[in-house]
Amino acid sequence: MTRRNGDPTGLHRVLDDAVVLPQAAERLDTRRELWPDEVRIRVERLNLDAASFRQLERKHGGDRDAIRAEVVAIVAARGKMQNPETGSGGMLVGVVEEVGPDSPLGLTVGDRVTTLVSLTLTPLVIEDGLDDWDGRDEQVPCRGYAVLFGRSIAAVIPDDLPAEVSLSVMDVCGAPALTHRVVSGYDRPTVAVIGGGGKSGSLSLAAARRAGARRLIGIVPHEEEAARLRAAGLADEVVVADARDPIALRDAVEKAGGPADVTVVCVDVPGCEGGAILSTADRGTVVFFSMATSFSAAALGAEGLAADVTMLVGNGYVPGHADLALQLLREHDGVRALFESRLG
Structure with missing residues (x-):
């Protein structure tokens, strides 16, 4: 596929033949290299949408290994976390790894942030197989990276709150x-x-x-x-x-x-x-x-x-x-x- 010109909505990361926005796309481009207005995040933790996690629990009868394996498979297949049944995703916490020269988000390398846009439109790569996640709740320890677009939203995690609390709050803010x-x-x-x-x-x-x-x-x-x-x-x-x-x-x-x-x-x-x-x-x-x-x-x-x-x-x-x-x-x-x- 020809590399598309950058767009603040992330349209250039869509791999579908049809012109759709990232949330509606079947698959996103997860390459590490950034377009000028993008930011790459080193992921520490995912927070799955509650409806998505409950659906996975029901589908697999509480089998934690099966839940973990399906989340890994969804992200590998789609380049993002979007539950095919509920259509929902969640959000993440991580550290800013690289900032494109034209990024409007006001982030700097080393900032610890939580994303305020859904994982259903965020290019995401899981590198650890979620081996540290027990599958018991929505908070998922994760090693990997994600990419934010020019029109994404992220917030620096405050120093007075634990990261997992901040993530839970930001998920529903x-x-x-x-x-x-x-x-x-x-x-x-x-x-x-x-x-x-x-x-x-x-x-x-x-x-x-x-x-x-x-x-x-x-x-x-x-x-x-x-x-x-x-x-x-x-x-x-x-x-x-x-x-x-x-x-x-x-x-x-x-x-x-x-x-x-x-x-x-x-x-x-x-x-x-x-x-x-x-x-x-x-x-x-x-x-x-x-x-x-x-x-x-x-x-x-x-x-x-x-x-x-x-x-x-x-x-x-x-x-x-x-x-x-x-x-x-x-x-x-x-x-x-x-x-x-x-x-x-």
Whole structure:
């Protein structure tokens, strides 16, 4: 294939015959040599998207060796980490190894950074077979390299936080930022966060409080997680409900003080669209942050329920999202405790 001219979107790294952006490509060029506006990262750790990791767990019945082997195979075949079932990837932590002369990212060699763009569009090479990963959670020790484009986003890891905590926060920092923006548009709203005990959910609860929410409802799937969320002190009401059961979810939210003016969906399982819609008041807003969401099911479900709600797709980027998420982590001991408990 003829070497394409560089493009800030990374189009020059696409190996498909059709002209598609890197996220939609079947395979990316992973050569080490940089185009002038690129940056190469020496990878230390991957953070797989939660929906992708759960799908791999289900597919392989918890066989850790099989999970590890499939991640290696996906990256080798595609030149990026993009789960063919969920379409999602994750992000990474590493050290800047080389910076092209025209890079606009403001990074220098030696910076320890986390990427704020998905692994689904990031050229990636794994060099160690993920031998140090036990396959038990989304955080993956990794030796290899990755390439960032001119329109990529990365943040230098702060000195006051462990790298694995920073990576976990950065992985979901779009959720609290958009939650803050949406909640700020209401006058003291009631906000329900489905998956409130998780990473994006706990940060979204904290962001909603900062934005002026009057009442916060955290929904979790079982009592053990409810106890952790209550201890964190992030929600006014914590309820246990199966988000896949639309009637049970609706009733639980109403009993806790709903329906919600804003409902934020942060769970990594499919089938939660109907319950989120039913839990939201007329003229309210549903924000979907899960890659397990079926957006056709959400649109058709709202129509079928005659639900006058605005539905937003959380795209993972809001200006200032990383700084806000890190600030929320520093300000809320409960948020940090939840993150650290998930990291073991």
